[in-house]
Amino acid sequence: MKTFEYERATDVASAVATLDRTPNAKPLGGGTNLVDLMKLGVERPDLLVDVSRVDFGGVDELPDGGLRIGAGVRNSDLAAHPLVRTRYPALTRALVSAASGQLRNQATTGGNLLQRTRCTYFMDTTKPCNKREPGTGCGAVAGLSRELGILGVNDLCIATHPGDMAVALAALDAIVVFETVDGEQRLPIDEFFREPGDDPTRDTNLPSGALITAVELPSLPVATNSTYRKARDRRSYAFALGSVAAALSVDEAGLVTDVRIALGAASPVPWRARKAEEALVGSPATPASFAAAAQLELAAATTTEQNAFKVPLLTRLVVGVLSELAGLDHEGDDPADPADPADPAEDADPSPFRPTGANGSPRRVAADVDPGAATGPEGSAS
Helix, strand or coil, X not given: CCCCEEEECCCHHHHHHHHHHCCCEEEECCCCCHHHHHHHCCCCCCEEEECCCCCCCCEEECCCCCEEEECCCEHHHHHHCHHHHHHCHHHHHHHHCCCCHHHHHHCEHHHHHCCCCCCHHHHCCCCCCCCCCCCCCCCCCCCCCCCCCCCCCECCECCCCCCCHHHHHHHCCCEEEEEECCEEEEEEHHXXXXXXXXXXXXXXXXXXXXXXXXXXXXXXXXXXXXXXXXXXXXXXXXXXXXXXXXXXXXXXXXXXEEEEEEEECCCCCCEECHHHHHXXXXXXXXXXXXXXXXXXXXXXXXXXXXXXXXXXXXXHHHHHHHHHHCCCCCCCCCCCCCCCCCCHHHHCCCCCCCCXXXXXXXXXXXECCCCCHHHCCCCCCC
16 A cells, blocks of 8 residues: 555544645545555555544434435434435435445445445556546456446446445435535536546546535435335345436326436446436336336447346336336236346346356346335345
């Protein structure tokens, strides 16, 4: 690990002042991703500014009924908060599906938003990676790409945002609040994260020297009927192959009146499925409508031979989640059900690197479908 300086901040103002005057400084909250990357030589800061003892506030109700979540709130505390569980259940479900109980006890809200991709080529300093070392190329394009992105990608980078929390926040229209030397500023989460474009090194539009101080959730009636579902190679302690956060409102005639959908493990950013949302409003709340909307959203996917299975996988996740929220019976042998044993999404994965079971047969992709997981004991859903 490269040697670095360490400074402990006592408040937001001192932390921002230090970050602003030191170009290669990084804030340190829980350190669950940053420290790992420093050990690998991927992150090489000159200075760590420890903000773990700064008072960013807790989970506070806003006048309009929304919530302000301090950047230092631990993931486990946020998931368990009564107002989050009742008003934004998708966020609770996303949080408890992430990492392990121990990591959620350490990880912070602000740090979670800034976690880096887990792409093999980014994490290995001996491999080419435009995100880590511009101009070296994207080794994943012609290499190992099974877990990587299909939306918002280009030839320079096909990495995915690895988180769960941010996918739920994207569906919930969250606002990221941050402090600079010029004062407090805000960015809608859609504008906070950025696609690689011609500069894959930048994951967000957070200004240099800025410090995330909070996340705000608007009052959103549809959010009370929301959830998060994650498909992964094993049921616990694994990053998503595909995930969906969604909220749905249906009127007495069975028509969709409001819907929010965000896709995870599909893009360098938490992908807001706005084309699908627009197609669904005013449409019947049926699996057929849900599937058509998902296919419309995923029509722009750019896939490799190894990750093409994500298109049918995400389609089935969208159908399953929206059907659950609509109160439809969508279990059994329905081919659109991501939990179905005969799910074609599994057969559609041609990757020779797909994990196998003890007998050499393809291992099932686990989908988190237990509605009670969010209310179980700490760590039970991760």
